Amino acid sequence: MHSVADLVLEAVENSTEAGAGIIKALAEDEGGIWMIEILDDGEWVIEGDPFPEGATTKGKGRGRGLSIIWEASRGRCSLTRGEGYTQLRFRVEDDGSFGDLFHALLPVFLRNPDVWVSIRSSGVEKRFSTDDLRREDAFPSDASGIRAFRAYIERQG
Amino acid sequence: MAKLSLSDLHAIREREEKNLKKRDIHGRTVHVVVAMGTSGIEKGAKLVLNTIADEVEKRGLDNVIITQTGAAEGRPEPVVEVFKPGEGLTIYGNVGKDDAIRIVAEHLEGGKAVDDLVIGHEE
Numbered sequence A: 001m002h003s004v005a006d007l008v009l010e011a012v013e014n015s016t017e018a019g020a021g022i023i024k025a026l027a028e029d030e031g032g033i034w035m036i037e038i039l040d041d042g043e044w045v046i047e048g049d050p051f052p053e054g055a056t057t058k059g060k061g062r063g064r065g066l067s068i069i070w071e072a073s074r075g076r077c078s079l080t081r082g083e084g085y086t087q088l089r090f091r092v093e094d095d096g097s098f099g100d101l102f103h104a105l106l107p108v109f110l111r112n113p114d115v116w117v118s119i120r121s122s123g124v125e126k127r128f129s130t131d132d133l134r135r136e137d138a139f140p141s142d143a144s145g146i147r148a149f150r151a152y153i154e155r156q157g
Numbered sequence B: 001m002a003k004l005s006l007s008d009l010h011a012i013r014e015r016e017e018k019n020l021k022k023r024d025i026h027g028r029t030v031h032v033v034v035a036m037g038t039s040g041i042e043k044g045a046k047l048v049l050n051t052i053a054d055e056v057e058k059r060g061l062d063n064v065i066i067t068q069t070g071a072a073e074g075r076p077e078p079v080v081e082v083f084k085p086g087e088g089l090t091i092y093g094n095v096g097k098d099d100a101i102r103i104v105a106e107h108l109e110g111g112k113a114v115d116d117l118v119i120g121h122e123e
Helices: A006-016 A065-072 A099-112 A132-137 A143-156 B006-019 B037-040 B047-060 B097-109
Strands: A022-029 A033-042 A078-079 A086-093 A116-122 A124-129 B030-035 B062-069 B080-084 B088-092 B118-122
Touching: A006 A022, A006 A033, A006 A065, A006 A099, A006 B037, A006 B047, A065 A078, A065 A086, A065 B037, A099 A116, A099 A124, A099 A143, A099 B047, A099 B062, A116 A132, A124 A132, A124 A143, A132 A143, A143 B006, A143 B047, B030 B047, B037 B047, B047 B062, B047 B097, B080 B097, B088 B097
Parallel strands: A022 A116, B030 B062
Antiparallel strands: A022 A033, A033 A086, A078 A086, A116 A124, B030 B080, B080 B088, B088 B118
16 A cells, blocks of 8 residues: 555656656645646656556556556546656545655655655645755765755755 | 746756765765665555664664665565675565664674575675
8 A cells, every 4th residue: 555655756766767867746735635746857658548557667567656656546647748758647635644754755865866846735835856955965875864864854844 | 936847957957966966885885775666665665765764874874875776576575785895785575664673783783684584695
């Protein structure tokens, strides 16, 4: 069973595996429902229906991330391709997993691409980015970086 | 505040990369990799990764660097790999939260592999 934070991580992983160099994630609290939007500049390798039949951005025989998101969102999701970018949007019930932002975002920021995350809830927007982590030496890959990352998240929150 | 487009983000990244301080992975003593593909996440790899990060931070293990990778195909996930120069690569499988704490305490800090969790070893 995936939490909302797990689904965001799945989407980021999916974008990463599709070769994305930049990933932009938006999570918006719509009153008990999270609207998640993931925008990336990865390759588009989807053929046919992207969701129910286990289509993959990772090559034949791999990757169930999109199917998992489709199931978790009960079909409230879309995947579209623009000029040079892919947009994934889905809506899922709030399970409180964004209440612990440190543990929700640490795995997201440990991935290689540049990630930008915007979380909007109760009229307040919090923004997090790989560039901020670089500037603040807060990349959470070692003890001092994890401490700095924790402080960064708490400061934003 | 106006939304940033991907082209905006590309421009910002190019600008920031000039100021990037490259992190030195190879200078570290111990390298830990957690497999975070779909199947790993499904079986709790996120909790394992976060537990390892919490423990490394709590114990102040500055010689350890943590990274993550995609699926550990064909292995029992969650999978954690520990690389130590001179010792090689130790692969742990079916790792849960308590196992992750043991790996940090006994292997990363204590220097001895957690034998009952090991599923592979490469020199």
